Amino acid sequence: MREKTHYENIVGGTEAEKKKAREELQKFFDGDGGFFKYEIEKSPEDLEIIKKTESIVDKIISQYGGDIRKLPLDNIHILKEGSVDQMTDGELAVGLHKPLCLHIGIEKQKSKLVFASFVAHELFHLKSYKSARVGNSGEDVRLYRSGFSMVDKKDTSKECGAEIEYFSKLEEAIVSECVKKFLEEIEKEDLFMDEINAINKIKNWVAGFCIKNGKTPDQVKELIIEEVKYIDDPQSIVNSVISFSRKESERQAYAAGIFSAYLEENGVEFLERRNERIMLYKLLDYLVKNSNGRFKDRDEIFDEFARANFSGNYLKIARIIESILGSGSFRKLAEDFSNVNQEEYSLDAK
Helix, strand or coil: CCCCCCCCEEECCCHHHHHHHHHHHHHHHHCCCCCHHHEECCCHHHHHHHHHHHHHHHHHHHHCCCCCCCCCHHHEEEECCCHHHHHCCCCCCCEEEECCCCEEEEECCCCHHHHHHHHHHHHHHHCCCEEEEECCCCCCEEEEEECCEEECCCCCCCCCCCCCEECHHHHHHHHHHHHHHHHHHHCCCHHHHHHHHHHHHHHHHHHHHHHHCCCCHHHHHHHHHCCEEEECCHHHHHHHHHHHCCCHHHHHHHHHHHHHHHHHCCCEEECCCHHHHHHHHHHHHHHHHCCCCCCCCHHHHHHHHHHHHHHCCCHHHHHHHHHHHCCCHHHHHHHHCCCCCCCCCCCCCC
16 A cells, blocks of 8 residues: 655645645655665665664654654665765765655664664654645645744745744754663664673773763763763774773773774764753753752653654643743744754743
C-alpha cells in the first residue's frame, strides 16, 4: 500500500488550495528529497542500524505522547562524505532533514554508534508534529509547524525557508535531549556494545584524572561523562592504555593525555546543540524553582515540553509557562528562542 505523507493539518488558503497543497506534499514525500546524486547504497549493516534506531526513536516518541508514523526506507538516505556541506552551502554538516518532503540524509560514518545517533537526531526532527500552510497558492506549500517550532505565516513575500521561525532553538534543544535518551537506550543493544564499553572506559579514566586534579564530580559529569559521545578508534585507545601500565593512576593520566590530543585533532564527538540545550536548561531550572513545588526536577518539566513537541498541543505547556512567568511570557519565549534572535538568553526580564 502506498505510504502517505505525515501532513494532515494545512492552514490558510481555500479548500481548493489546501487540496492542491496536499497533492504537492505527497509528491515531495514520494520523491527523492534531492538526495539522489549524493546517495550511496545501504549495506545490510546500515539497514540493521536504521531499523534498530527507528525502533528506539519511536519508543521514545510514544512515551511523550506522539503518534508513531513509520518512515519509508527510501526516505532515509545514506550520503557520501561532504554531501551535506555541499547541499547546504556549508551551513550544515553530516546530516540534515527536509521537513516538507519528509526525507533525511546522513553521511556514512566509520562508527556505528555515531551513525545511529545522527540518524536518531534527524528522525526525531522528522517525526515531531508537522503542519503546513498555503503560501501564495496551493502549489506554494510551506512549513508551518515542526515540533515546537512555528514559522511566521504573516509575510508570504519571504522565500520559503527565509521566514522567522519561532521556538526553533527550543525545538533543536528538545531533539538533542531526546538523542541523549536514545544513547542511554542504545547502550543495551549488542550491536553497539563494543564501542560503548570502550568509550565508557576512556571517559572513566579521564574523569578520574580530572577529579584528582581539582575538578568536582559534578563538573566531570557535566563536561565529560554526559557530553562526550564518541572518541575515534576507542578500542585501540583502551588497548594502548591497558598495555601502558597496571597502575590505575598512570592509566588515568595516560588516557587523559590521549584524550587531550584527540580533542586538538577533532577526534572527539560531543553531543550536539550544547548552546541550545544550555538555554533550555536555564529555562527548565527557572520554571522548577518558581513552580511552588508543582515540578520537582528538570526532567519532569522537560516531559511537558517534549509532549508539546511530538503531539503538537501547545495549550498545556503554554498555560504552565504563563502561570509561572506571567501573561505574555509564552510569546516572549517564542521570540527569545527564534532563529533570528542573536542575543544571549536571559530570564532576568521575565
